[in-house]
Amino acid sequence: MVFSCRQCGTCCMFLGDYIAIEEQTGPFSFACESVSTGTPFIAEVDDDKREIFRDHAFPDAHPHACRFLRPDGDLLRCTIHRDSPPQCKFYRCVALRVSDKQGRSLGYVTGALALHSEDPELRSAWNEAERGRPRSDEDAEPWIAAFLRQKGFRVE
Ligand code: SF4
Numbered sequence: 001m002v003f004s005c006r007q008c009g010t011c012c013m014f015l016g017d018y019i020a021i022e023e024q025t026g027p028f029s030f031a032c033e034s035v036s037t038g039t040p041f042i043a044e045v046d047d048d049k050r051e052i053f054r055d056h057a058f059p060d061a062h063p064h065a066c067r068f069l070r071p072d073g074d075l076l077r078c079t080i081h082r083d084s085p086p087q088c089k090f091y092r093c094v095a096l097r098v099s100d101k102q103g104r105s106l107g108y109v110t111g112a113l114a115l116h117s118e119d120p121e122l123r124s125a126w127n128e129a130e131r132g133r134p135r136s137d138e139d140a141e142p143w144i145a146a147f148l149r150q151k152g153f154r155v156e
């Protein structure tokens with residue numbers, strides 16, 4: 001499945017403590033740190049998002065959200081899309097969607113290869129897959145998809 005971000009902003013709503021602004025260095029420039037990896041980065045607000053960035057009502061109302069997240073119509077958008085750290089750029093909330101043979105959704109697997117499902121059969125197959133999967137996530141993703149298909153699940 002080719003992941004397409006819907007820009008719902010859900011994944012950024014609680015990242016305020018992880019994308020830290022150390023210093024404002026210009027009207028739209030910031031020295032930041034990606035706290036989970038301890039990586040510093042410089043971010044400048046994207047040219048086309050400066051207008052929405054100026055409005056601080058959203059971050060004031062959502063203190064746990066990333067400071068760079070802003071509403072834009074129906075979307076919640078990252079205003080430093082160009083300069084956001086790699087873990088933001090490569091984040092995929094859904095890597096695999098799993099359903100039964102009738103197409104009934106049973107759960108999904110995140111880009112970090114965590115299963116979100118309450119279905120006992122899928123959970124049991126997942127546990128088996130976890131024990132046999134290749135070590136690297138890159139190799140594991142197609143391997144797990146094939147394993148679950150072999151067990152009779154639909155995987156997209
Ligand atoms: S990665 Fe997923 S949760 Fe995050 S904004 Fe995109 S669709 Fe929403």
Ligand code: SF4
Pocket residue numbers: 011012015019066067068069077078079080081084085088089
């Ligand atoms: S930098 Fe952008 S993508 Fe990363 S958490 Fe903040 S708003 Fe989300």
